[in-house]
Amino acid sequence: MENKMILLVEDNPDDEALTIRALKKNNIGNKVVVARDGAEALDFLFFTGAFADRDPRDVPQVILLDLKLPKVDGLEVLRQIRADERTHLLPVVILTSSKEEQDRLKGYSLGANSYVRKPVDFNQFVEAVRQLGLYWLILNEAPPR
Secondary structure (H helix, E strand, C coil): CCCCCEEEECCCHHHHHHHHHHHHHCCCCCCEEEECCHHHHHHHHHCCHHHCCCCCCCCCCEEEECCCCCCCCHHHHHHHHHHCCCCCCCCEEEEECCCCHHHHHHHHHCCCCEEEECCCCHHHHHHHHHHHHHHHHHHCCCCCC
16 A cells, blocks of 8 residues: 555544554554544644644545544544535544444534444454555545645
């Protein structure tokens, strides 16, 4: 796979490590940038705060977004992504342990491209990540920049 960046927005260190391990286990060697709360994700995406000097051409191919985040929750992050012309077309996959129907409904109504519940079993999680990587990094054609 060519080096397409993944933005992983995840506050749980165990889930972060599990996701990165699953990516590696599936030979997905893409650069993974981790934002550990919603405010950090927004700073990264909008070139503010600690990310004010980053290269604006370095845009994620896909955002893997948890919902239950500190500072700014995942649904608000999604709302701001979709409201800004620079980011409104970025693919956003909600990757969460939430089984709440209202979270799924709200996520899709705010413009999520996909909603994936994190499997509890590691092997199932590895397979889910493989399928996400295959689709979003290889099969899917991103919108023109």
